[in-house]
Amino acid sequence: MSLVPFLSRRLIGLAVMLVALSALVFFFSRSIPGDVAAMYIGGMAKPEQIERARQELGLDQPLTLQYVKYMKKLLSGDLGISLRTHRPVFQDLLEKIPMSMEVVLWAIALAMVLGIGFGGLAALRQGTWIDEGIKWLSSAAVSIPIFFLALLLQLIFFNLLGWFPLQGRIDTFLEFSNPLELVTGFSLIDSLLTGNHAAFFNVAWHMVLPVLSLIAYPLGLITRLTRSSLLEVMSQDYILAARASGIRESVLFFRYGLRNALSPVLTVVGLSVALTLLATFYVEIIFNWPGIGYYALTAILSLDYPVLMGVTLMIGTVYVVANTSMDILRRIVDPRIK
16 A cells, blocks of 8 residues: 555544544533532622522533534634633643643653663563663553652652752742743743743743653563564565575664564554653642643543543543654654555
């Protein structure tokens, strides 16, 4: 199958999954207990105010009609109004998503580089103490709970060593002396674009522990999968034939083995993006990082269902898009995949 039909099928499947996801999110959100109109008005609401709010929010209409209107708004980028802040949910997400994705992307990028490197090293040194050490460390990284690792890092690097800050995105005094000017929403990029070098180094300093907390699971997963995939590829007949013909081991490993071994690794990377984004809920609460996880926590506590719908839909969209992107990348890397 050529690349164009492959891309067409994947993109059509992506659209179908997103529509199905939006339907699930909508109907499940309507099953949340509580009077949404009363929460929208706030405390001490009068019955006539609640009824007026119910009409304003469209809650007095049939559920199917509510869904049709919801989809029309969704296609135009309207995710509704937060019951707690009375601000558009889409606007809030535009502010919060970059703060979370900045940490997630750093964690995934480092996990890919280190995981493929460690997995390749373990495969090259199969059966040695290096291989055994990498397998043990990768198993520990996958097994340790993220919230426990985050608290452990705080205990070691803040309480005992004092190397990194306990929480927050930037020091309080820098928020006044060198405030961040948001351009893209990504703190490191914005501080460089505006020439705010003090804020750049301070944000990077605050980001170390959250990134280390998030990197553990994908790093261990990618390391183990790279090792096993490489060992399987390097035992194939075509590799044995190439080795017998006198091709150098380094050429066999990097040119033939590693490229063919990357296909299953890319699948795991796609899954890891969404899983790491979900893990930011723990990390952002522990480190007081002002991203989407902290935003979702406040929505859960106040039963702010438009925010919960927006966050759930966003994470589901990231999950589906990441996996579709990895499928396309796998097809480019390995043309044997149909």
